Amino acid sequence: GGIITQTPKFLIGQEGQKLTLKCQQNFNHDTMYWYRQDSGKGLRLIYYSITENDLQKGDLSEGYDASREKKSSFSLTVTSAQKNEMAVFLCASSPQGYEQYFGPGTRLTVL
Amino acid sequence: GDSVTQTEGPVTLSEGTSLTVNCSYETKQYPTLFWYVQYPGEGPQLLFKVPKANEKGSNRGFEATYNKEATSFHLQKASVQESDSAVYYCALYNTNTGKLTFGDGTVLTVKP
Numbered sequence: 001g002g003i004i005t006q007t008p009k010f011l012i013g014q015e016g017q018k019l020t021l022k023c024q025q026n027f028n029h030d031t032m033y034w035y036r037q038d039s040g041k042g043l044r045l046i047y048y049s050i051t052e053n054d055l056q057k058g059d060l061s062e063g064y065d066a067s068r069e070k071k072s073s074f075s076l077t078v079t080s081a082q083k084n085e086m087a088v089f090l091c092a093s094s095p096q097g098y099e100q101y102f103g104p105g106t107r108l109t110v111l
Numbered sequence: 112g113d114s115v116t117q118t119e120g121p122v123t124l125s126e127g128t129s130l131t132v133n134c135s136y137e138t139k140q141y142p143t144l145f146w147y148v149q150y151p152g153e154g155p156q157l158l159f160k161v162p163k164a165n166e167k168g169s170n171r172g173f174e175a176t177y178n179k180e181a182t183s184f185h186l187q188k189a190s191v192q193e194s195d196s197a198v199y200y201c202a203l204y205n206t207n208t209g210k211l212t213f214g215d216g217t218v219l220t221v222k223p
């Protein structure tokens with residue numbers, strides 16, 4: 001088995017601040033994802049990466065950057081945090097794209 | 112684009128009663144369908160998948176049939192338990208785009 005680790009678990013930032021979320025996986029999966037989960041909403045895809053140094057935009061990429069420096073890690077940057085923004089950011093990995101394994105999430109609050 | 116619509120929650124049931132969570136989807140492709148479950152404080156985890164039309168998937172007493180004609184994939188369980196309290200997501204995988212599209216989730220609370 002494997003595990004996905006997301007850091008930090010809780011992230012509190014100020015409006016306009018640049019914030020970075022990190023994700024590590026030891027499944028040795030090729031594809032990794034970042035999703036945003038808002039209360040009462042489904043998961044919306046922000047970015048995904050099918051291999052090291054690859055980046056693909058999802059439906060919600062505006063306001064975010066991503067980086068896949070190596071196979072096991074995938075970072076997400078909120079380029080300018082918006083006041084009253086509160087969401088859970090979920091990282092996932094997959095060996096083939098459709099069966100995804102999720103981390104526990106990073107909960108973001110912007111003051 | 113693809114879309115998934117599922118029963119709006121929250122749904123509250125007593126232990127031992129039956130559960131149905133409706134899910135319908137729209138896509139121009141031939142999808143693989145999934146149900147994911149998310150427990151408090153955790154990420155979603157795969158409950159089961161059904162890759163082919165008119166087949167059934169099941170796990171832990173939950174089941175769903177991929178109905179291509181009706182474009183539906185309803186989740187059912189005959190007798191729920193308190194430990195089934197969670198958020199359930201229906202999802203569709205599009206092999207052309209490589210993306211998984213989730214419904215909005217249905218919050219289930221089972222009371223003892």
